Amino acid sequence: MNLKEFAARIGLSQTTVSRAMSGYPEVKSETRARVLEAAEQLGYRPNISAQRLATGRAGAIGIVFQGGGRFGPHSSEFMGGLSTRLQKDGIDILVSTVETEDEEEAAYRRLAASKRVDAVIVHTPACIDSRIALLRTLDLPFIVHGRSEAQKPFAFLDIDNFGAIETATQHLIDLGHRRIALINGDTVSTYARDRERAYRKTLAAHGLAAEPSFIGHGEFTDETGFRLMQGFLALPLPPTAVIAGSMMSALGAMRAIRIAGLAVGADVSLIAHDDVFPYLSPDNLVPALTTTQSPIRAAGERIGDMVLRLLQEEAPESLQEVWPVDFLIRGSTGPAPA
Amino acid sequence: MNLKEFAARIGLSQTTVSRAMSGYPEVKSETRARVLEAAEQLGYRPNISAQRLATGRAGAIGIVFQGGGRFGPHSSEFMGGLSTRLQKDGIDILVSTVETEDEEEAAYRRLAASKRVDAVIVHTPACIDSRIALLRTLDLPFIVHGRSEAQKPFAFLDIDNFGAIETATQHLIDLGHRRIALINGDTVSTYARDRERAYRKTLAAHGLAAEPSFIGHGEFTDETGFRLMQGFLALPLPPTAVIAGSMMSALGAMRAIRIAGLAVGADVSLIAHDDVFPYLSPDNLVPALTTTQSPIRAAGERIGDMVLRLLQEEAPESLQEVWPVDFLIRGSTGPAPA
DNA sequence: CTGAAAGCGCTTACAG
DNA sequence: CTGAAAGCGCTTACAG
Numbered sequence: 225m226n227l228k229e230f231a232a233r234i235g236l237s238q239t240t241v242s243r244a245m246s247g248y249p250e251v252k253s254e255t256r257a258r259v260l261e262a263a264e265q266l267g268y269r270p271n272i273s274a275q276r277l278a279t280g281r282a283g284a285i286g287i288v289f290q291g292g293g294r295f296g297p298h299s300s301e302f303m304g305g306l307s308t309r310l311q312k313d314g315i316d317i318l319v320s321t322v323e324t325e326d327e328e329e330a331a332y333r334r335l336a337a338s339k340r341v342d343a344v345i346v347h348t349p350a351c352i353d354s355r356i357a358l359l360r361t362l363d364l365p366f367i368v369h370g371r372s373e374a375q376k377p378f379a380f381l382d383i384d385n386f387g388a389i390e391t392a393t394q395h396l397i398d399l400g401h402r403r404i405a406l407i408n409g410d411t412v413s414t415y416a417r418d419r420e421r422a423y424r425k426t427l428a429a430h431g432l433a434a435e436p437s438f439i440g441h442g443e444f445t446d447e448t449g450f451r452l453m454q455g456f457l458a459l460p461l462p463p464t465a466v467i468a469g470s471m472m473s474a475l476g477a478m479r480a481i482r483i484a485g486l487a488v489g490a491d492v493s494l495i496a497h498d499d500v501f502p503y504l505s506p507d508n509l510v511p512a513l514t515t516t517q518s519p520i521r522a523a524g525e526r527i528g529d530m531v532l533r534l535l536q537e538e539a540p541e542s543l544q545e546v547w548p549v550d551f552l553i554r555g556s557t558g559p560a561p562a
Numbered sequence: 563m564n565l566k567e568f569a570a571r572i573g574l575s576q577t578t579v580s581r582a583m584s585g586y587p588e589v590k591s592e593t594r595a596r597v598l599e600a601a602e603q604l605g606y607r608p609n610i611s612a613q614r615l616a617t618g619r620a621g622a623i624g625i626v627f628q629g630g631g632r633f634g635p636h637s638s639e640f641m642g643g644l645s646t647r648l649q650k651d652g653i654d655i656l657v658s659t660v661e662t663e664d665e666e667e668a669a670y671r672r673l674a675a676s677k678r679v680d681a682v683i684v685h686t687p688a689c690i691d692s693r694i695a696l697l698r699t700l701d702l703p704f705i706v707h708g709r710s711e712a713q714k715p716f717a718f719l720d721i722d723n724f725g726a727i728e729t730a731t732q733h734l735i736d737l738g739h740r741r742i743a744l745i746n747g748d749t750v751s752t753y754a755r756d757r758e759r760a761y762r763k764t765l766a767a768h769g770l771a772a773e774p775s776f777i778g779h780g781e782f783t784d785e786t787g788f789r790l791m792q793g794f795l796a797l798p799l800p801p802t803a804v805i806a807g808s809m810m811s812a813l814g815a816m817r818a819i820r821i822a823g824l825a826v827g828a829d830v831s832l833i834a835h836d837d838v839f840p841y842l843s844p845d846n847l848v849p850a851l852t853t854t855q856s857p858i859r860a861a862g863e864r865i866g867d868m869v870l871r872l873l874q875e876e877a878p879e880s881l882q883e884v885w886p887v888d889f890l891i892r893g894s895t896g897p898a899p900a
Numbered sequence: 901c902t903g904a905a906a907g908c909g910c911t912t913a914c915a916g
Numbered sequence: 917c918t919g920a921a922a923g924c925g926c927t928t929a930c931a932g
Contacts (some may be wrong), residue, residue, distance in 0.1 A: 226909055237919045242911060252917060269675030273614035274909035277924050282611065284656075289642070296841055300638040304627070307659040316678070317657045318622075321645040337607030340654070445841035472841050475813075479848055503634055503783035503810045510817055564925055575903045580927060590901060612925035615908050901932105908927085916919085 230268040234259065245270065284316035285531055286341035288331050290323070296444070297472070297501055298520055302369070305524025306345070313532055315342075329358055336362040343531050345369060350412045367531050367543065369523065371414050379534055379543035381527050385415045388516035388549035389422035389467060392495045395514075395551070396465045397430050400560035401493060405438040405456045405463035407449055407473045416441070419469065438463055442473075449476025457484045464560045465493040471504055474513060478556075493557040497549075511555030518549045568606040572597065583608065622654035623869055624679035626669050628661070634782070635810070635839055636858055640707070643862025644683070651870055653680075667696055674700040681869050683707060688750045705869050705881065707861065709752050717872055717881035719865050723753045726854035726887035727760035727805060730833045733852075733889070734803040735768050738898035739831060743776040743794045743801035745787055745811045754779070754807075761805065776801055780811075787814025795822045795830075802898045803831040809842055812851060816894075831895040835887075849893030856887045 225233075231241045236259065244251045244259035251259075263269070276282055287306075289299060307317055318341055322328045332355070335341050343365040346355050349372040356374050359366045368380035389406075396404050406423050409416040424434045437459055440452035449468055456463050457480060468474040474496035481492045488494050489511045498506050498515040506513035530543045563571075569579045574597065582589045582597035589597075601607070614620055625644075627637060645655055656679055660666045670693070673679050681703040684693050687710040694712050697704045706718040727744075734742050744761050747754040762772045775797055778790035787806055794801050795818060806812040812834035819830050826832055827849045836844050836853040844851035868881045 228909075238910080239912080239919055239921095240917085243918090246911085250917060255917080267671075267675060269672065270911095271615070271909050272676040272678045273611050273620065274924090275911080276611035277609070277615050277926080278909080278911040280924075289645075296638060297635050300634055303657065304659060307627075307657055311658060311660070319641065319645055319655045319657060320649060321642060322649070333605075334607065337605060338610040340610045443841070447841070447843060447846050450846055475842075476846070479846070483848060503781070503785070504813075505785060508785050508788055508814070508817070510821060566925075576926080577903055577905095577928080578901085581902090584927085586928095588901060593901080608927095609925050612908090613927075615910080616925080616927040618908070903932085904930095906927105906929090909924105911922105911924085913922090914920095916917105 225266060225268050226271065227268075230263070230266065233266065234262045242270075280339070282339055282342045283314065284318050284341045285310065286318045286320065286331075286335045286344040287347070288320045288322060288328050288344070290321075290325070290328055298444070298470075298499055301499060301501060301519075301521045302347075302524040305521035305526075306528045307524075309525045309528025310532070315532070325354075328355070332358060332362060332364065336364040342535055343367065345527060345531065348413050348415070351414050351417055365534050367527055367534060369527055371418075371546075377541040377544070379530055379540040381523055381530060381545045381547070382415075383518045383523070383547045384549050385418040386422040388497060388518075388551070389419040390426050391549075391551045392467050392516055393423050393426035395553070395557065396467070396493060396495070397426065397432070399465075399493065399557060401463075401465040402432060402560065403435075403438070403461065403463040403465070404432075405440070405466045407440050407442075407452050407466060407468040407477060409441065409444060409469050411441050416469075423467065444470035444472045446472050446476040446479075449473030450480045451476070453477040453480035454484075457481070457486075463492070465557070466495075468494065468496040471496055471498055471501060471506065471513075471515075474506075474509075475504075478509065489556045489558045491561055493560075495557060506552070506554065509556070514554045514557040515552050516549045517552055518547060523547070563604060563606050564609065565606075568601070568604065571604065572600045580608075618677070619873075620677055620680045621652065622656050622679045623648065624656045624658065624669075624673045624682040625685070626658045626660060626666050626682070628659075628663070628666055636782070636808075636837055639837060639839060639857075639859045640685075640862040643859035643864075644866045645862075647863045647866025648870070653870070663692075666693070670696060670700060670702065674702040680873055681705065683865060683869065686751050686753070689752050689755055703872050705865055705872060707865055709756075709884075715879040715882070717868055717878040719861055719868060719883045719885070720753075721856045721861070721885045722887050723756040724760040726835060726856075726889070727757040728764050729887075729889045730805050730854055731761050731764035733891070733895065734805070734831060734833065735764065735770070737803075737831065737895060739801075739803040740770060740898065741773075741776070741799065741801040741803070742770075743778070743804045745778050745780075745790050745804060745806040745815060747779065747782060747807050749779050757807065782808035782810045784810050784814040784817070787811030788818045789814070791815040791818035792822075795819070795824075801830070803895070804833070806832065806834040809834055809836050809839060809844065809851075809853075812844075812847075813842075816847065827894045827896045829899055831898075833895060844890070844892065847894070852892045852895040853890050854887045855890055856885060861885070 227238050231238045244256040320331050347369040349370045353372045371382040427434050442448035481488050495514045498517045500519035506515045565576050569576045582594040658669050685707040687708045691710045709720040765772050780786035819826050833852045836855045838857040844853045
């Protein structure tokens, strides 16, 4: 049933019905009530494509994932939060996956030109990120999950990666550790750079050098954590403590430590950053894992909020948040071995 | 730029431009080439909402996730595959999350009435699933990831859960195990019922009883795997082998076995079903985990294929697949202890 | 092979 | 507070 039929059926004009259904103020409240009830009864719902064509709004936001690799456990939690929030306002989420950077760029161009979305969410930005410049050119509103450098202010939500790793490193130093390794993510993303900066700065503040051989990079997988940790342990003077970038890396690192016949927490201390996965809790590992913690699901919800405000023309500079990160000491960290 | 402007710019009618761009045969090939090149040059792309309104096709398919809980690692892999496939045909994916069954139903009604999607994907079906009946009523095409009972045939893709667990159980019996436990998913889904049926049938075929205390249910998380396994080990006569429904459950089970001072593979054999997560490989666990295996990402891609065919009016009964499941013997299974 | 025009189902300025 | 009508930007039967 379309608007014409529905309006005829209840003896009102299309105009009035349309206004009643979209919550315009200038409709008598009993008329509105009558319209809404009839719509419910007869199952009338405006055709979304027609609505979009008429208003020029897409009613959807886009998010692009590069490669299978990046659509992992972090993505699902983030998407869960985002979707929960946007659902409430009837905004759809359009998911695209691409393989290369060029394809990602093409995807934004396509989304913009065909007016498929009202805004996009950019994630895992690099310090200097070409996507930001591109989206500006395309005049496609965006929110960044993470941070990046740019002349003009833009909307973003990030966690305090620097503070998190500073706290973790400091804690290990306080426990007497002098040889501390870092399992980081890639080498270009802002979050990875912030974490490494915090690590180096805190070491330096205590007169400790950052050994290049103590810094590893790679995807946040069990496998990479395992491989990097094995590498550390094979060094002539291996680290007595490690900071892992994610729960997945930490799983691998713990395994490598055990295989080497060492005890996590006693021989090698371990801290991981925990994005809070409902199916994998640091409390449940043995020993329980000391973590820096920030729920990525909550970030997704908040970004949903922010994107709605962005679409209501709120200024990007008022849509900038940096969230503090919790630090939870559990059993995987202890005094440096004598 | 819209069609009118663009057509005027290159001196052709809107009709011809539209036909050239959507690949109609009745356009001279040099005209088409000229149009496509100009579109590329000038950045013209049809407004998607207008296109949808005119054709009556939404150009998108929907998928609804119930609760945060169900949007986990399985979902991400599946979505990665699905999205990769649909991307190629320019079909969007609309993701919705809901909290309750009623909300899920409401979501389908909304999607159908507002013509927001051309089809939906239903996942984790129960043996008798009300969603199927609902979608039939709504006349909204759908594909089921999994299987269900219904009078009329419908499109689905499932893996051979029965065969997988039959093979796993048989293997453990062949190794001399007589007390075998099962960590299953929920109690209503078809996959869980199929797995339990296979488990019971195989035990029965060897004159073994299925102890109720050896069957556990719950979400596929580390935590649940841990808790259930601890329960099994606390029994007066604990199992010597366990089949876990997912890699996550297996992680928890391994932990519980270790904490009890037992060795995985020697004291307690463990088999898990592996949906193939890029960040967590059974080869990398210690000992390496024996698994039944079927990549859920590939299933997502295939369902993408199938949904495209469904939209081209292919008959549902020709869109039904059951995929065999691989069995990979690794170090976590061994002869039953004497 | 190409074009003029109706129609898809809404919203919204304008008029009353 | 309500309505008649133009317009959003496409597609596609119909005519040539």
